[in-house]
Amino acid sequence: MPFDMSLIQRGARLRRSAFFAATQRWGAQAYTVYNHTLFPICFGDLEEEYWHLIHHVTLWDVAVERQVEITGPDAFTFTNLLTPRDLSRCAVGQGKYVVITAEDGGVINDPVLLRLGENHFWLALADSDVLLWARGVALHAGLRVDIREPDVSPLQVQGPKAKEVVGALFGEDVLKLRYYWFLERSLDGIPVVVTRTGWTGEVGYEIYLRDGAKGDELWERIMEAGRPHEIRPAGPSDIRRIEAGILNWGADMTLDDNVYEAGLDRLVDVDKTADYIGKEALTRIRAEGVKRKLVGVEIAGDRLEFNAVKWPVLSDGIAIGRVTSAIWSPRLRKNIGYAMVPITHAALGTPLRVLVPEAGEREASVAAKPFLDPEKRIPKGR
Amino acid sequence: MPFDMSLIQRGARLRRSAFFAATQRWGAQAYTVYNHTLFPICFGDLEEEYWHLIHHVTLWDVAVERQVEITGPDAFTFTNLLTPRDLSRCAVGQGKYVVITAEDGGVINDPVLLRLGENHFWLALADSDVLLWARGVALHAGLRVDIREPDVSPLQVQGPKAKEVVGALFGEDVLKLRYYWFLERSLDGIPVVVTRTGWTGEVGYEIYLRDGAKGDELWERIMEAGRPHEIRPAGPSDIRRIEAGILNWGADMTLDDNVYEAGLDRLVDVDKTADYIGKEALTRIRAEGVKRKLVGVEIAGDRLEFNAVKWPVLSDGIAIGRVTSAIWSPRLRKNIGYAMVPITHAALGTPLRVLVPEAGEREASVAAKPFLDPEKRIPKGR
Structure with missing residues (x-):
């Protein structure tokens, strides 16, 4: 439906x-x-x-x-404060896929960042008002920056x-x-x-x-x-x-999910020496480990239509997690997607059950992302 | 259309x-x-x-x-920092219509604020992520607050x-x-x-x-x-x-319009002694006066349908402003709305011309808000 x-x-x-x-x-x-x-x-x-x-x-x-543009004499220092990526490794003329993090490690947004000059950045935003976040942070940051939507x-x-x-x-x-x-x-x-x-x-x-x-x-x-x-x-x-393992902010991760729960570990430069918002929280979370994690899932059976409600993931009949995205891949001829599940159920191959509205319970399992190798563009395993 | x-x-x-x-x-x-x-x-x-x-x-x-809920020992001080309204005049059990202001006096949002306790506030938001703004501001504000969407x-x-x-x-x-x-x-x-x-x-x-x-x-x-x-x-x-003179954030005012341009002067307590974000800018703007202002407009002729494009307000054939909202009032039997116009064209009764897509140019004039007296609920002037 x-x-x-x-x-x-x-x-x-x-x-x-x-x-x-x-x-x-x-x-x-x-x-x-x-x-x-x-x-x-x-x-x-x-x-x-x-x-x-x-x-x-x-x-x-x-x-x-929409872009947030950051300029001014302290634009590098300020932009580097917004993300766990180390922007000293981003040259002028280069972009990076980054997360913008809250102080608790939550994902505020996952833009593509472009560095147009030493002190000139664009953030190409997912669906949240990072303009307000950045201007709020700048208020008492003591840095000389200009932040606007160009x-x-x-x-x-x-x-x-x-x-x-x-x-x-x-x-x-x-x-x-x-x-x-x-x-x-x-x-x-x-x-x-x-x-x-x-x-x-x-x-x-x-x-x-x-x-x-x-x-x-x-x-x-x-x-x-x-x-x-x-x-x-x-x-x-x-x-x-979804075949490519790309996440959609607002569905697969939100402000309520931290970077490690979202499985975006590669967007944290653990050796970044500069301070950034969320560094303390993410360092602690990395040491302690996460309690839940977004994983790839394959859901058995014929074609399903995912709608606007996240499907429950069941264990012994009790909801332990949610499918955040799911879709029928015409090439794989499988229902693939993502689910946020307890870390106890996050290992590759873990069997799950998913409650699909109007289709009942379906067998599912934790699967590797991406579902299709982005280089070869053929189903993995072939 | x-x-x-x-x-x-x-x-x-x-x-x-x-x-x-x-x-x-x-x-x-x-x-x-x-x-x-x-x-x-x-x-x-x-x-x-x-x-x-x-x-x-x-x-x-x-x-x-959606609500932003602010609690914690410094919730009063923090919330009072977000708005030009003096919240020391808001009792527990009372609400206020407020503006949330940026440092330049721009309107970030215009929620109804409820004070549920000495240090317990809700902001019932218009369509912008004040949760991100408030959390960004709180980051370096040195106040003990908890900010979330309940x-x-x-x-x-x-x-x-x-x-x-x-x-x-x-x-x-x-x-x-x-x-x-x-x-x-x-x-x-x-x-x-x-x-x-x-x-x-x-x-x-x-x-x-x-x-x-x-x-x-x-x-x-x-x-x-x-x-x-x-x-x-x-x-x-x-x-x-619109008959009642109520504004719609995102259409009639945005982050790019300051409180006085939006005509929301009554939401600034000029004798507020506590500091708040935008105080300096709004004090200066109040002293200097605004260059443009949101006014009520009546647009002559038969029924018009306003769509998603703001209609140009013309002077000598040149666009000097924009109609931000317009609608046919079945009781007044008139097209009424709002327009952002230069202060030179903001006086009651000023004749304007509006370029209406597919209907051509229409005579218009600056009119008093509200269009219908909210007490008597009959057309004003009767």
Whole structure:
């Protein structure tokens, strides 16, 4: 039972992205809301969009990834205070996938951070008001920083033919970008930042538009460059991101889950000498170990439709955890997803039972993430 | 042209309110998203719901007004730091409509604040993550506070027959509540706080449920008590709130507008001696005067439908401001709303021109707020 309902928004509380008109013109069928902004998540059939992403190339309006921009003489020191990643290892021109942490180690957000200058950072945000968090922290931090939401609107170009599209628009240098690095470019006067990043595990790029008035023009230029490569507009693929082991903030982890519970250990640089918010808590948690953890799960049986309610994970008939995301993978021909479970049930292969509304109890087991090897893009084990 | 589109949300990123099942059962037709939570905004026809609110009584699920709860030995001092209102004048058992201000005087949120104890506060939030702001501020504030989102879910019971419904459920004492005061009650084991507040200018109450597991039970109890008074479920009435001069955070004011630009002068206690965030900025702005201001507007001609784009306010063909909200009032038989305009165009009666998409330019003028006297509930001037 997909969760499908009508949205009426007559007022101007929710924002439209710089690409809103383009997404309407190209037939967006459904929007959700993300960072107070309308987010096109489907242009037709979700499974068709998945296959198109796998075989060709897709264009997504992810301008809802609003940026927090941090500048000023102490911008490096301040930004380094917000995350367990050691930003002294992030060069100008480089990006990092980071967590923004609360003092108790909770995950406030998991943006892509770009370092545009020695003291110039962007955080491309998941769905929480990090602008308010950062400004609140800055209030008494004694550091000279300027924190604002700039006019920056990202698009994603994702899929095996993404290189051809981005190469045709921005030239060969962009194709040499290493994962998470970026280049600043101008496309006939349209100012952009092109990054080798994405939410898929496929080859992909993000194009950060720096002038919201040119959203329509940029969108059409990309669609034109992509025409020989069968580009089509699409929403973010929940199927592909789960296959790739990518988490969705707000669903798979929240402020109530710490970095280690979310299984994002690799985003903590344990040898970071500089202080950061949450360092004490995370050091303690690392020493003590976590009581629960987000794990990959495979749920047995035929195709399931996950809706907006997290399914209970049962042990002896009692709920011990929750499935946070689940989806049918058409390539694996399996129901895959994530669950937050007690650490006693987190080892690979642990059998679980999941209570699925309207489908009853299903056998499940803890499985390795990613479900599909991101390099070979074939089911693991083959 | 109403803004009407389908929302598909297959994942569990967006939250459901404690009353979600009840709103589905009672026929909610449309939802928007507010504080990361689904918000039922219509159960049928918006204008019918408006008339029902005026003549009878309506029940709204406003559990999206998530609370920030502040406790701990320094909770009073800390909460008093967040707002230009002087909370030393807020008794235990009393509430206040407040603004939460940034250091530059910008409006972060405009919650109803309830003081449940000397050092126990709730902020019933508009759509921004004040939890993150407050926790960020607390980080280096040197005050002993605990800040969290509690399990609290408000409902609104609004309309001239609201007294009968609330009286039947909670007794006579509740009917004696002065505006913005509250009582803690238990309804056969359902713990609630009943406040004399609302978003209408009609007589109304809010019932804050303190146990999310009892959402269904509370909803049904209220519907049952309201049956003799023709209660019906409804969404918040944009018509009625604009008639009453009530603002909608995110549309009529944002972080980019300061308190005086938003015209919320009455929410600043100029004689407040305690320090608070934004005090310096607001003192300066008050002395210098604002350059732009949110005013009431009447837009001439037949019925207009406001959509998600703020209409330009023109002077000599050039955009000088924006209409932030507008609606057809069936009682006034006029298009009324708000606009942010230069202070040179803010005096009552100033003629304006508004560029309405698909309707062309319309005559307009600056009008007094509220548009309908909240006491007499008849068009002003009659």
